[in-house]
Each structure stands twice: as C-alpha cells, then as structure tokens.
Amino acid sequence: MSLLDDIADVGVDRRRGGYSRHGFDSAELELRSWFIASAEARGLDVETDRNGVLWAWWGTPGDGAIVTGSHLDSVPGGGAFDGPLGVTAALEAVDLLRARGFQPRKPLAIAVFPEEEGGRFGVACLGSRLMTGALSPDKALALTDPQGITLAEAVRSAGLDPLRFGRDPVALARIGAFVELHVEQGRGLTVPVGVASSILAHGRWRFTFAGEGNHAGATLMGDRRDPMLPAAALVAAARRAASAVPGARATVGRIVPTPGGTNVIASTVDVWLDARADDTPRTRSVVEAVSSAAAEAAREEGCTVSITEESYGDTVVFDATLRDDLASHLGGVPALPTGAGHDAGILAAHVPTAMLFVRNPTGVSHAPEEYATPEDCAAGAVALANVLEHLSR
Template sequence: MFKANKHRIQTHIESLARFTATPGHGTTRLSYSKEDAAARHYIKQEMNKLGLAVREDAVGNIYGRLDGALKNAPAVIIGSHFDSVPNGGSFDGPAGVVTGLEVAALFQEYGLEPQYPLEVIAMIEEEGSRFGGGVLGSRMIAGQISPADLTEMKDSAGLSAAEAMEKLGFNAADIGSALRTGNDVKAFLELHIEQGPLLEEAAQDVGIVQMIVGMTEIRITVKGKSGHAGTTPMEGRADALAAAVSILKELPGMVLGEADRPVLTVGKLDVLPNGANVIPNQVVFTVDIRSANSGTIQRILRKIGQLVTDAEMPGIAFSTEELLYADPVEMSADIQSLLIENCEKLSLRYRKMVSGAGHDAMIFAGFTDTGLIFVPSKDGISHTPEEWTDYAQLQKGIEVAFETIVQLTEAKKKSSNTEM
C-alpha cells in the first residue's frame, strides 16, 4: 500500500506559510508580491528536486511536468493555488499545491512511470484578493481573460494586473500562450480543505465534490460630492455613503424566500475620502451571490439592478460592474467513481458533497474532466489565521488523490512494466 509522507507534507505547508506579509497574523500572500516571488521560488525549487520539468506560463502559473510514455498525449494535472486572502490561513490553496508535490514525490519513490504526462500546477490569484473577481489564474488558462482585462484590473494602489505581472517578469500581452484545452489536458484533480464543518462533525475523512455552486461578484460604485461636515447644509448634500446605505440595507432580504437558499455577502466596502469631518464623495462595495441554481442568481442580479436604477438621488451617480460570473458546475462522474473506489480501497470514510465555495476546479471543468477532493477543516474555520487541517487528515486525502492520479495517468512500475 502506498503511503504519503506526513512529515514531508507538514514541512511543505509550514515552509510556504513563512512567505507572508503579516508574520504572526496569518498568511497574507497577494499575487505578484514579494511574498509571491518567495513562495514561487520555493515551489520551483521543490519541483526541480523531484525531477520535474519546471516552467512558468506568461502570467505566472507554475508547472512541474513528468513526461509520460505516450508521446503527444494530453496531461493529467493536479494542484491548486498559492495566493491567500489577507490574514488567512496556511492550508487554503497550499494544501492542494503540496498534494501535487507529494504525488510527484511518490511517483519518484515508488518508481512509477505515467503513460499520460503528469503535471503539478501552482496557480495565482484564485482568491481575487488583489485584483478582484477570483480564480484569475485558472480563468487565464481557460482563455476567459484578455490583455485588455488585465490592464483594466487594478489593485487598491491603482496598479494594474498587467503592470504587477511585468514587475515579476511576466507578460500580459502574451496571455494567449497560457491557454490550455481539452486537447492537451486529459483531466484535472484538486484537493482543498473543506472550509466548513460537515466532515469533522461526521468524523469523515474525505469529501467527494459532486457540484460547485454558481457564483457572481459585482462591484457597485456610488459617486457624490465631498463637502465640509460642519458647513454643508443637510438638504444640499450629495452624500455617497448615505446613498450607498439605501442599497446596502435592502440586499440581505433579496435572497430570503428563495427555495434553494442562496447566500449574499457584501464583503468589501471602501469609503472615500474616509475623513471623519468630510462628506463621502465615493463608496465602492462588492456583492457576492452564490446558489446551486443559475436562474436564482440571475433573478437576484435583476433585483439588484432594479434597486440601483430606482435609487436615483440628486447629485448621486450609480454604476455596476461584473467582476466574476460562474454557473453551477458538476464534477466528472467518472472521476467521482474513481475517488469513491479509492476511498473504499483505503478504508476511508467519505461523503458526497456540494461545494459552496468557488475553486479553480470549476474553471477547469469547462474544458476537461475534473475532480475535487475535500479534507476536514478544524471547527469548519477558514480564511483566518486559526484555519487548521490535521496533517494526518491531509495525508489521507493525498493518498486518495495519489491512487486516482495513478489511474488517470495509467502509471506503471518502471522495473516490472506491470500496470498498477
């Protein structure tokens, strides 16, 4: 029976956790930052140690490739992202990257040769923490982002994604070379922490994801006019914050009463100029909507659009921008069957699940067979420094991933040349 190396897994997780802008306060690793550069150096170094052919695509996604015996065959890809939310945890994203590294290490240790090429991937900007929208690395791989988009996406300092890429030596204009399709990708497998309490509460080892819910993220901008807090009469004000509140207070009620129980979150709000004695002249906030039914998402978006249209006020301008839209996505039934088979082979307790969080897997599912594995999260906590998954639980999930990758790549023992 193949066994993953728990010590090696722990070392990788803890090593990547060091690359943070907020030491002692969780992981803050934004895409194309100096922390990103340090983490990518570590990942490439470890890929090289495993004998993988290492490359970075034009936009900064990292690949480590083990060629297969079949020439010009499509690759089986395993991995996740290595960026983080501000003050996040050590496992969200890196657990999947480490899974890829450990799978490659096991191929090396047990002398396995894939028939189909094996690629380990570490992707950028899944969280959307720097440029908004999320799953940017995989969306660029899928051809959903243009050079113009990368010029228009800006961080809080006004730096575009294209400019940030260039600082690390990447080229937004060459984004087309990052494209992958079903012609050169046979399958994609991602392991992720659950970020919820179900597996832990049920004392189960592995979640096999059947579907990822649909989601959208929009940005609403409200523009007014600044003025002195003490000398501008109330009836003459164009207060952007007061106007924004008229919308904000209505949003939670828009999802109540929907049969499929969608969720809506206002996760980011910026008030300008943000002075205690200055009337706000601009408010920008994001609205995140998630549902297993695309019709529900569209209905809520129409309600928000009508709310913004009806919110006309003197001196106030409203605008809405879509940052991300993804329909609900089903994972490959064939890969789910393999995952179930391997959980049973390893005597692991598993359950089928729906993911309420978005993952790179939902983008890959648009062009190749895709599977998503969950491992338990302590107390269901994520996106905080307290985020934790026991290394023994992560090891179990990685062993399921490894067995599945062996099947997907049709790997054989180099010495005996007999099928695994």
C-alpha cells in the first residue's frame, strides 16, 4: 500500500472535488505533522528551518548532502499526486534502501517545502524563494490570503517566528544535489519514469480594474462604468496573445469582483493572469499584448487598470551533467520539458538540481482527475531509491 493512502482523507474538498491543502492551513499542518511522525518512525531526525521547510535527515546533517523531497500543499481542488507523491516516494525510497542494507556515505535528507502552489498567499514556491533570497521576507510576510490573514500571522499561528524568515545560506550550503520526484503534468511520458530537461519561463500578474459600483436594475447601460467588461476582454485577449506565440500558454483561472453581489455592478474586479513560454522575451510579449488590450478595454468603459507582477521565474534548464547521469543510471529514460513550476526550478540557480517524473496517463493535473497508477508510483519510488543510492555513495 502506498503512503499516499495514509493521507487520502486530509484536505478533501467536498465542494470543488479533489483536495484543498494550502500553506499553513489546518490541512497542510496536519500533513506536516504526519510527515514528521512518518520520518521519525524511520529513525530520521527532523528539524524545521527558518522558512518553515521541514528537513528529515538520514545521518548527521552537513554540507553537500543529497536531498530529495517536494511539497504537501495543493491548488484549490487539486489532485492527490502533485507534491505529496514526491514526499511519500522519498519516504518509501528510504524504506527500500534500508531493506537493501544500504548506508549512505554522504548526508541524505528529505525536504518538504511550504506553499509551493501559492494557493493561499498567491506566490508560488514561497519556501524555496525565501530560502534562496528570490523573495524578500518583508514582501513575503505582508502577503495576505483571501480572508485577509497575512503570511506573518499564519506562520506565527503555526509556531514559527516570522522575524527569522529570509535567505538561508546555511540551508543552501547543505544541498550538494537536489532531486525532486513529481507526477508528470502532461502526457509526454510514455514509460513509467523520466527526467526533466527544463521548465518554461512563467509568472503571475494581477490586473485590478476599477469602475463605479452601482445598482444592477437602476443604472442604464449607457451610464455604466463596469469593470467586469474590461475584465472579460482580458480573458479573451489572453487566449489571442498566447495563441500568437508558438508554445506559449496564458490562463485566467481566478476573477474576484468587489463587492460580488448578483444585483450589483462591481466597483473593482481583480483578474489573475498566468503566462508561460519558452523564454523570457516570449513570455513578456504575451503579457505586454494582454496588458495593452486590458488598458484599451478599460479606457473604452471609463475604467482604470493597474497591473502587479506577483511572481516571475525565467526559463530553467536543469543541470545537464546531473540530468544525463541520472537518465543513464536509470537505463536511458527519456528527458522532457515541463510547463509547470517547481521548487527544484527555484533551487536550480544555486545548486545542482534534477527532477524525476512519474507517468500520468490522463495528462491532467491541478484537478481531481490527476492520476498515476500504483505500479508507476512504485516504479518512481524504486527509481528515486536507485538515484539516491547512486549519488550518496
């Protein structure tokens, strides 16, 4: 039985389907406690670093360690595999190595990063961005969730000290190589396990349209300054802009009108754009096209628009030497790019980093239909164990 079965009831979303587990909420905190208990049951020493990253050590902690792991949080209504598969496979890999009688010559650790999806505070890979200094602690701690709770308040409630958050050179120095196992988020893999070659450049932008709130029945159509119209225009513009750039993707997955009444013309509408492409110039060209269309639509409706870049990551090309070494060690498995961001992608600018993918027959991710067969999950755990044994000799 997979360790995924142990956590199958945590964070089930009865309204959306799938799971809603967000950074430092009750579901994610329950999963963190589960991980600590599972790691300690295996004789691993667990610690929490200054940014809330969990570390489970096999051997004495030290620099140059071989580190694996992933995250336990999800998008709203996400699948069961994105994140937790990498954590459970890491624990299962330890079991497999112990059964082989293997003893690592280098420190070996499992790391669990908080708020990778950005589902609560809006910035993806929050833990790894803080660790590497890609995100300032002041900006991070001021982030708010939909209920207005700041990250500082959330981590304090979880027993962490927000004043300690920030770049952590000590933690970075401990990572000699990082290998993250993840379910593939597409249908490119036709064998059980593969390796990642690269991650698309990608980011998130918030567009805030401001108009005039008013009565839906008493306000004539010609008298309106309705911010929902330019918001709708942005959605259509995103499809056009991405379609004009080969390989680009643009998505509007969240729209929040204020005040949000059925019989009320909104006063403001916030729209979040997710844009991705092969490189920064292509990604930026998509965002510029969408921004131009949004500004024009706002002017036509007598509204204004402001644009905030909430996060951005350039194209990541994983360490070629490490990638090829792992692919060869696993019998020549294929290497493939991904359009999804990961903590491994943030760490790649600082330490040798690689990713293993487990086949996803549905090709669906960030949704309840996300899937990997038990056999492929088991193959992923074996592949990870083989990689960890190879790297930590």
